[in-house]
Amino acid sequence: MNTIAKRALDTDVSIATDSALVLASVESFVATYPAAVSEPTVRYVVDSARGIVTRNGEVLVSGFRQDALAPFLERELYDSVCERAASPSFVVHAGAVVRDGRAVLLFGASGAGKTTMCRGLVGRGARYVTDEIAAIDVALRVRGLPRPLALAPEAPPDDSFARTLRGRTSGYAFVARDGTHVAARLFALDTEHIHDEPAPIAAVVHLRHAREEAAGARALRASEALKLLWEQRLRAGANELDVASALVSRAPAFELVTHDVDGACLAVDAIIGHS
Amino acid sequence: MTDVQRPTRVRNLATRRISDDETVVMSEAGTALILNEVGAVIIDLCDGTRSVDEIAAIVCASLAGATEERVRADVRAFVSQLSASGCIVEAP
Numbered sequence: 001m002n003t004i005a006k007r008a009l010d011t012d013v014s015i016a017t018d019s020a021l022v023l024a025s026v027e028s029f030v031a032t033y034p035a036a037v038s039e040p041t042v043r044y045v046v047d048s049a050r051g052i053v054t055r056n057g058e059v060l061v062s063g064f065r066q067d068a069l070a071p072f073l074e075r076e077l078y079d080s081v082c083e084r085a086a087s088p089s090f091v092v093h094a095g096a097v098v099r100d101g102r103a104v105l106l107f108g109a110s111g112a113g114k115t116t117m118c119r120g121l122v123g124r125g126a127r128y129v130t131d132e133i134a135a136i137d138v139a140l141r142v143r144g145l146p147r148p149l150a151l152a153p154e155a156p157p158d159d160s161f162a163r164t165l166r167g168r169t170s171g172y173a174f175v176a177r178d179g180t181h182v183a184a185r186l187f188a189l190d191t192e193h194i195h196d197e198p199a200p201i202a203a204v205v206h207l208r209h210a211r212e213e214a215a216g217a218r219a220l221r222a223s224e225a226l227k228l229l230w231e232q233r234l235r236a237g238a239n240e241l242d243v244a245s246a247l248v249s250r251a252p253a254f255e256l257v258t259h260d261v262d263g264a265c266l267a268v269d270a271i272i273g274h275s
Numbered sequence: 276m277t278d279v280q281r282p283t284r285v286r287n288l289a290t291r292r293i294s295d296d297e298t299v300v301m302s303e304a305g306t307a308l309i310l311n312e313v314g315a316v317i318i319d320l321c322d323g324t325r326s327v328d329e330i331a332a333i334v335c336a337s338l339a340g341a342t343e344e345r346v347r348a349d350v351r352a353f354v355s356q357l358s359a360s361g362c363i364v365e366a367p
Binding site: 221222224226227228230231232233241245248249 | 307
């Protein structure tokens, strides 16, 4: 058995497996998580021969194909650490980056451009928090799951993002639940590009990719921001409404209609600069 | 138009008054609506003890110059929207 121990949203997690394939895939998706700092409280064991995954001794699945185990583990790990982070935080489907010690929260529906914007902003000197799962605490600071950034399959292996930033690319191939083969490439940023401490939120930006509308940012009313944030919440938890309400009443909120990543990143830079 | 006759708010429906004329209601399922002052009054009245028409009558009495027929139609449409958003259900 090989064991990986990482820290994810303040939860120490270990994954032990007898499979080189599962180990390589797990290493790909947890590469940018900091190392565990104490005895893991969530312990996964993967028995690849029998397709069994256990969490703290409890069997979660059995009979899984080996190439489906890693994506299952990834989802399971997200669920598990989000649930633990939910109280007293507001856990939301959002990206976040930090510039000059202040964070901007980037949220929106899947496909709105969170990952693309994080890549663009990190390429312009911001530090990466997360592109997917953010936990906001009662002091209105954000932490996140700093998962490796997905590169588009069609992007050349030496695309400008990977060229200008320090990190490493790895393949992440698996068979999805519906039986389709998925090939992704993940880019694990070096630690110098990652911000893994809670950061005060300077602004909240709702992303919307809409070619038919004029690109640009407009201020959101607090009610609009709360509605949109709530629609992206990931886990129910104590205090979540108080945290979300405080956030929209104290941090300026914007809707950013995007056309291209460069223009959108300039708009976000301006928002951070003025917030 | 709504099929709900005697509406009641779903369990764990959260409401947060943001300003004098805006209240956000948020369901456990993750849907959210922004309500104006009248909308906030209506959802407050959706406690399972009143029919939609009784709610419309209360709202109509509080609005100067409103016709009962018009208010009833508006309240029914609004209750339908609340139902579609998962904020209210038929009272048991």
